[in-house]
Amino acid sequence: xxxxxxxxxxxxxxxxxxxxxxxxxxxxxxxxxxxxxxxxxxxxxxxxxxxxxxxxxxxxxxxxxxxxxxxxxxxxxxxxxxxxxxxxxxxxxxxxxxxxxxxxxxxxxxxxxxxxxxxxxxxxxxxxxxxxxxxxxxx
Numbered sequence: 287x288x289x290x291x292x293x294x295x296x297x298x299x300x301x302x303x304x305x306x307x308x309x310x311x312x313x314x315x316x317x318x319x320x321x322x323x324x325x326x327x328x329x330x331x332x333x334x335x336x337x338x339x340x341x342x343x344x345x346x347x348x349x350x351x352x353x354x355x356x357x358x359x360x361x362x363x364x365x366x367x368x369x370x371x372x373x374x375x376x377x378x379x380x381x382x383x384x385x386x387x388x389x390x391x392x393x394x395x396x397x398x399x400x401x402x403x404x405x406x407x408x409x410x411x412x413x414x415x416x417x418x419x420x421x422x423x424x425x
Contacts, residue, residue: 291321354424
């Protein structure tokens with residue numbers, strides 16, 4: 287399945303190791319991660335060579351070609367929220383993952399759209415289990 291991975295970039299990269307693990311897990315499970323750049327430690331250098339419009343268009347094109355969205359929402363990010371809302375407009379199922387100590391927006395946790403699943407995690411094993419269950423449900 288083609289999956290869009292959404293995670294904070296300009297809002298903060300403190301969870302980059304988690305993004306990398308999610309990306310690797312998805313690839314190892316045979317999924318194509320369209321937005322692989324989210325897990326790229328050199329992302330800021332790459333995106334500094336792109337215009338705001340190029341970044342927007344790239345991400346919107348990825349969303350339009352995805353079958354699902356997996357969003358790490360522990361770090362507040364306008365871009366992640368925009369991508370989730372856009373995914374829902376496109377009718378894409380969205381899994382929102384967040385750490386137990388995160389202060390996640392009510393706009394995410396309170397969304398009762400049947401396409402949105404919000405799951406708290408305590409460790410990476412929990413993340414793997416939640417992703418696997420979410421994607422298996424879509425098959």
